[in-house]
Amino acid sequence: MPSLKDLKNRIGSVKNTRKITKAMQMVAAAKLRRAQEAAEAARPYADRMASVMAGLTAAAAGSDMAPRLLAGTGEDRRHLLVVMTSERGLAGGFNSSIVKLARQRLQELLAQGKQVSILTVGKKGREQLKREYSDLFVHHVDMSEVKRIGYENARQIADEILDRFDAGEFDVATLFYNRFETVISQVPTARQIIPAVVEEGEAAASALYDYEPDESAILNDLLPRSVATQVFAALLENAASEQGARMTAMDNATRNAGDMIDRLTTEYNRSRQAAITKELIEIISGAEAL
Amino acid sequence: MADTMQFDLVSPERNLVSVPVREVRLPGADGDLTAMPGHAPAIVNLRPGLVTVVAGDGSATEFAVTGGFAEINNDSVTLLAERGHPRAEMTQAVFNEMMAQARRRVEVAKERETAGEELVAAAVKLLADMEALGTHIGLDPNQANFPH
Numbered sequence: 512m513p514s515l516k517d518l519k520n521r522i523g524s525v526k527n528t529r530k531i532t533k534a535m536q537m538v539a540a541a542k543l544r545r546a547q548e549a550a551e552a553a554r555p556y557a558d559r560m561a562s563v564m565a566g567l568t569a570a571a572a573g574s575d576m577a578p579r580l581l582a583g584t585g586e587d588r589r590h591l592l593v594v595m596t597s598e599r600g601l602a603g604g605f606n607s608s609i610v611k612l613a614r615q616r617l618q619e620l621l622a623q624g625k626q627v628s629i630l631t632v633g634k635k636g637r638e639q640l641k642r643e644y645s646d647l648f649v650h651h652v653d654m655s656e657v658k659r660i661g662y663e664n665a666r667q668i669a670d671e672i673l674d675r676f677d678a679g680e681f682d683v684a685t686l687f688y689n690r691f692e693t694v695i696s697q698v699p700t701a702r703q704i705i706p707a708v709v710e711e712g713e714a715a716a717s718a719l720y721d722y723e724p725d726e727s728a729i730l731n732d733l734l735p736r737s738v739a740t741q742v743f744a745a746l747l748e749n750a751a752s753e754q755g756a757r758m759t760a761m762d763n764a765t766r767n768a769g770d771m772i773d774r775l776t777t778e779y780n781r782s783r784q785a786a787i788t789k790e791l792i793e794i795i796s797g798a799e800a801l
Numbered sequence: 802m803a804d805t806m807q808f809d810l811v812s813p814e815r816n817l818v819s820v821p822v823r824e825v826r827l828p829g830a831d832g833d834l835t836a837m838p839g840h841a842p843a844i845v846n847l848r849p850g851l852v853t854v855v856a857g858d859g860s861a862t863e864f865a866v867t868g869g870f871a872e873i874n875n876d877s878v879t880l881l882a883e884r885g886h887p888r889a890e891m892t893q894a895v896f897n898e899m900m901a902q903a904r905r906r907v908e909v910a911k912e913r914e915t916a917g918e919e920l921v922a923a924a925v926k927l928l929a930d931m932e933a934l935g936t937h938i939g940l941d942p943n944q945a946n947f948p949h
C-alpha cells in the first residue's frame with residue numbers, strides 16, 4: 512500500500528506527463544495542417560507531370576528505344592528498397608508500420624534469392640532495420656536538419672537513387688512510405704519508381720501533341736524529373752502522416768493520463784479516508800478504555 | 802476565337818502564377834517560340850531562360866526559369882519548372898545559387914565514371930544556358946565563382 516505522499520507525487524507526475532502530451536498533440540495538429548497544405552500545393556505539378564508522362568510512356572513503352580528508366584534493365588534480380596521514416600519517435604505505429612511492410616518485402620525478396628540493398632531516409636527506420644540488415648545498407652539520408660521539406664530535398668534523394676541506377680547497382684527501386692488517408696488512418700505503401708510504372712487509361716489524348724525536340728528527348732528529360740516528383744510526393748505524404756499519427760498517439764496518451772489521474776485520485780481519497788477512520792477508531796477506543 | 806488563354810506557372814512546391822494572357826514567349830530547347838491562343842497542342846522542353854508573359858492589356862511580365870517543360874494547348878499554357886522567379890526577384894544572390902547548382906551538376910557528371918559523353922555535354926550546355934540567362938538580365942555569372 513503506497514503512502515499518501517507517494518500517491519500525491521505520482522498524481523503530480525502523471526499530470527505533468529499529461530501537460531506534455533497535450534502540448535505535443537497541439538503542436539502536431541498545427542504541423543499537420545501545414546503539412547497537408549504543402550501536400551495539397553504540390554499536387555498540380557505532380558498531376559500534370561503524371562498526365563504528360565502517361566501520354567509519353569504509352570507511346571514509348573512498346574518501342575525498343577525506350578529509356579532504361581522506363582523499360583528497366585531487362586532483369587529483376589537486384590532490388591533497392593527506399594525506406595522513408597521520420598526523424599523522431601512518439602508517433603504511434605507510424606515508423607513500425609513502414610518498417611514492417613519493408614521487412615516483409617525484404618524477406619520475400621531474399622527468399623526468392625534476389626539481391627537487396629536498402630536506402631533509408633530518416634533515423635527511425637534505420638534504427639529498426641539496423642539490427643538485422645545492417646550489411647544491406649547502402650546509404651542514409653539524414654533529414655533531421657530539414658525544417659520544411661522542399662523540392663530540393665527530394666531532388667537530392669532522387670539524384671542519389673538515379674546515380675546508383677546509372678552505375679548499375681540495382682534493377683528495381685521501390686519507395687516505402689505512409690500514404691496519408693485521414694488524420695487517424697495512414698496506410699503503409701510500397702511504390703515502384705524504377706522502372707517507371709505506366710499508368711493506363713490517361714493516354715488517350717496524348718497522340719494530339721507535337722513534341723519538341725522529339726518524344727524520346729523529352730522522355731529522357733522527364734523520367735528523372737518524374738522520379739524526383741514521386742520522391743517529393745512521398746516525402747510530403749509521409750510528413751503529413753507522421754504528424755497525423757503523432758496527433759492520434761498523443762491524443763490517446765492524454766486521455767490515458769486523464770484516466771490514470773482519476774484512478775489515482777480515487778485511491779488517494781480512499782487511503783486518506785482510511786487513515787482518518789483509523790485515527791478516529793484509535794481515539795474512540797482509547798476514550799472507551801478509560 | 803478567344804483572345805486570351807490561361808497561363809499557369811507551376812513549381813513542384815506550389816502554383817506560382819495563374820493568369821489569363823495574350824501570348825507567352827518561351828525559351829524552347831531548340832529555340833525560342835511564342836504561344837498564342839489557338840496554338841496547336843505541343844509539349845516543349847525548355848532551356849534555362851526568360852519566359853515573357855504578355856497580359857491582355859499588352860503589359861509584359863518576365864520570369865526566369867531553370868528549365869522544365871511547357872504543355873501548350875489550344876487555350877492554355879502550363880509551364881512546369883523546377884524553379885521560377887519573377888525577373889524582379891532575380892537578384893545576384895539567387896542567380897549565384899543557381900549557377901553554383903549548375904556547376905555542381907557539371908562536376909558530378911564529370912566525376913561519374915559511368916556517365917556518357919552526352920551527360921557531361923548536357924550539363925555543360927545547361928551551365929552555358931544559365932550564363933547566357935544571367936548576362937541577358939544583367940547579372941554577372943563570374944561573380945558566382947565561389948568555392949563550394
